Amino acid sequence: MRIPCPHCGERDVQEFSYLGDAGVVRPEGSDASIAAMHDYVHLRDNPAGPHRELWYHAAGCHAWLVVTRDTRTHAILSAESARAAGLARRVAVGAGEA
Amino acid sequence: MRYSAFAIVREALRGNRHWAPVWREPEPKPAYDIIIVGGGGHGLATAYYLAKEHGYANVAVLEKGYLGSGNVGRNTTIVRSNYLLPGNLPFYEWSMKLWEGLERDINYNAMVSQRGVLNLYHSDAQRDAFARRGNAMRLHGVDAELLGRDEVRRLVPFLDFENGRFPIQGGLRQPRGGTVRHDAVAWGYARAADRRGVDLIQNCEVTGLTIEAGRIVGVETTRGAIRAKKVGVAVAGSSSRVAAMAGLRLPIESHVLQAFASEALKPLIDTVVTFGAGHFYISQSDKGGLVFGGDIDGYNSYAWRGNLPIIEDVMECAMAIWPGLGRLRVLRHWGGLMDMSMDGSPIIDRTPIHGLFLNAGWCYGGFKATPASGWCFAHLIATGEPHPHAAAYRLDRFATGAVIDEKGAGAQPNLH
Ligand SMILES: Cc1cc2nc3c(=O)[nH]c(=O)nc-3n(C[C@H](O)[C@H](O)[C@H](O)COP(=O)(O)OP(=O)(O)OC[C@H]3O[C@@H](n4cnc5c(N)ncnc54)[C@H](O)[C@@H]3O)c2cc1C
Ligand SMILES: [Zn+2]
Numbered sequence: 001m002r003i004p005c006p007h008c009g010e011r012d013v014q015e016f017s018y019l020g021d022a023g024v025v026r027p028e029g030s031d032a033s034i035a036a037m038h039d040y041v042h043l044r045d046n047p048a049g050p051h052r053e054l055w056y057h058a059a060g061c062h063a064w065l066v067v068t069r070d071t072r073t074h075a076i077l078s079a080e081s082a083r084a085a086g087l088a089r090r091v092a093v094g095a096g097e098a
Numbered sequence: 099m100r101y102s103a104f105a106i107v108r109e110a111l112r113g114n115r116h117w118a119p120v121w122r123e124p125e126p127k128p129a130y131d132i133i134i135v136g137g138g139g140h141g142l143a144t145a146y147y148l149a150k151e152h153g154y155a156n157v158a159v160l161e162k163g164y165l166g167s168g169n170v171g172r173n174t175t176i177v178r179s180n181y182l183l184p185g186n187l188p189f190y191e192w193s194m195k196l197w198e199g200l201e202r203d204i205n206y207n208a209m210v211s212q213r214g215v216l217n218l219y220h221s222d223a224q225r226d227a228f229a230r231r232g233n234a235m236r237l238h239g240v241d242a243e244l245l246g247r248d249e250v251r252r253l254v255p256f257l258d259f260e261n262g263r264f265p266i267q268g269g270l271r272q273p274r275g276g277t278v279r280h281d282a283v284a285w286g287y288a289r290a291a292d293r294r295g296v297d298l299i300q301n302c303e304v305t306g307l308t309i310e311a312g313r314i315v316g317v318e319t320t321r322g323a324i325r326a327k328k329v330g331v332a333v334a335g336s337s338s339r340v341a342a343m344a345g346l347r348l349p350i351e352s353h354v355l356q357a358f359a360s361e362a363l364k365p366l367i368d369t370v371v372t373f374g375a376g377h378f379y380i381s382q383s384d385k386g387g388l389v390f391g392g393d394i395d396g397y398n399s400y401a402w403r404g405n406l407p408i409i410e411d412v413m414e415c416a417m418a419i420w421p422g423l424g425r426l427r428v429l430r431h432w433g434g435l436m437d438m439s440m441d442g443s444p445i446i447d448r449t450p451i452h453g454l455f456l457n458a459g460w461c462y463g464g465f466k467a468t469p470a471s472g473w474c475f476a477h478l479i480a481t482g483e484p485h486p487h488a489a490a491y492r493l494d495r496f497a498t499g500a501v502i503d504e505k506g507a508g509a510q511p512n513l514h
Binding site: 045 | 401440
């Protein structure tokens with residue numbers, strides 16, 4: 001398995017460490033309900049198919065990446081910087097917040 | 099047909115032409131009292147104990163492939179009950195007790211071999227941690243011995259005791275631990291369940307769970323719809339996929355774990371050894387191959403195969419503990435699908451759907467649990483109440499905080 005890092009190019013999976021599902025979002029604020037925190041900390045879709053997930057390029061640029069990978073074949077469908085993905089998400093949900 | 103030494107002689111004299119098939123291959127009936135989804139070790143053991151301990155005969159096990167095609171036929175066959183935490187110890191020790199009587203009970207040679215499990219320690223801190231674990235085991239009535247370096251050297255003299263980075267200081271040994279022929283466990287439970295009237299339906303994938311007014315009433319399968327009063331799900335690495343059919347999300351990620359077998363050798367190692375400074379375990383099968391493995395690959399996977407970095411890591415661990423292995427050839431390696439839970443411990447519980455029960459989250463250590471898992475899951479399905487030995491394996495423990503985290507690693511499945 002090789003991950004195409006947007007900064008470093010295609011590199012062996014050994015250079016990266018894995019965190020998990022990139023779709024989970026920490027509930028905002030200290031008044032989040034227990035149910036919402038439980039959902040965030042513990043529950044996962046765990047799909048068989050394309051999965052958006054967080055990888056850290058520890059032996060490279062030290063950037064967090066959002067990689068979309070098919071869990072049935074390990075084929076990498078895309079890789080982008082997590083910062084860019086996070087900013088895009090903030091823009092998407094931020095409209096109501098601001 | 100009952101198996102015995104006498105039967106072997108009798109059938110040999112009759113030219114071995116009269117052995118009966120080991121189990122029937124029935125067509126699915128339109129309805130059952132209880133359906134078990136998943137014909138792995140846990141599903142088959144559950145069906146057997148439902149019939150034997152609770153008197154149910156109208157039970158079916160639905161398996162999408164062939165019986166034993168999942169993890170039960172892919173593991174490294176190690177059984178032990180050397181746990182630390184109260185929620186785990188009584189359960190795994192009950193499993194060990196069931197292993198000890200299993201072959202008589204199911205009239206099948208599962209090659210239960212109590213050759214001992216030896217966990218090596220390589221530092222003072224690790225010795226202290228192992229002493230604590232050994233004490234916890236003994237307080238629960240489990241056998242444990244803390245060994246010094248010389249005692250370990252007598253058992254396994256060929257290890258690299260003077261390794262510069264990971265010198266072997268000693269080990270924690272469970273003499274009653276060992277190995278069990280994994281396929282034989284699947285076949286033995288399958289045959290014993292079949293003999294008590296359980297229908298084993300192969301090539302029958304469950305594709306939907308039929309729920310009416312919050313209650314399970316049956317399943318959709320690739321061989322048609324089947325009604326059932328109760329359904330127990332024991333599908334290991336596919337747990338999230340089947341739970342999703344009932345709209346449930348689980349505290350589970352599916353990961354791949356690889357294992358390896360070497361070419362066959364004369365008897366070389368007569369116990370199970372685990373490396374304490376990395377993740378590595380090794381034993382020898384009765385065919386002579388060394389069977390060994392290490393860590394999970396560490397990312398979500400349903401691919402049934404892993405990648406090269408873990409293979410390299412396992413081989414490095416092997417060489418660190420036992421340099422003589424470098425002369426050997428690996429014959430084959432394979433992968434299985436691990437249902438990694440968020441605290442590293444399993445779930446045997448009801449679900450929010452009436453009549454739907456869940457058995458999942460076995461991580462890479464559910465083979466040793468097979469008898470107790472079947473025993474406790476059958477109890478839960480039959481009586482509606484958790485068995486005392488599995489009472490801690492609740493689905494809601496993640497929300498309430500009563501997690502059972504042997505490693506103290508937190509909700510990060512690839513660290514368990
Ligand atoms: C490489 C490896 C090494 C291991 N080593 C050890 C070890 O040394 N000691 C130990 O204790 N444990 C070990 N384990 C873990 C152990 O094998 C598993 O935890 C245990 O086997 C899981 O329970 P099971 O036997 O019921 O699973 P499985 O045998 O995987 O059974 C689940 C079954 O469900 C079926 N299924 C899935 N979806 C559906 C569906 N929709 N409809 C119908 N059927 C379905 C599957 O085909 C499968 O047959 C290891 C696992 C692996 C992969
Ligand atoms: Zn990079």
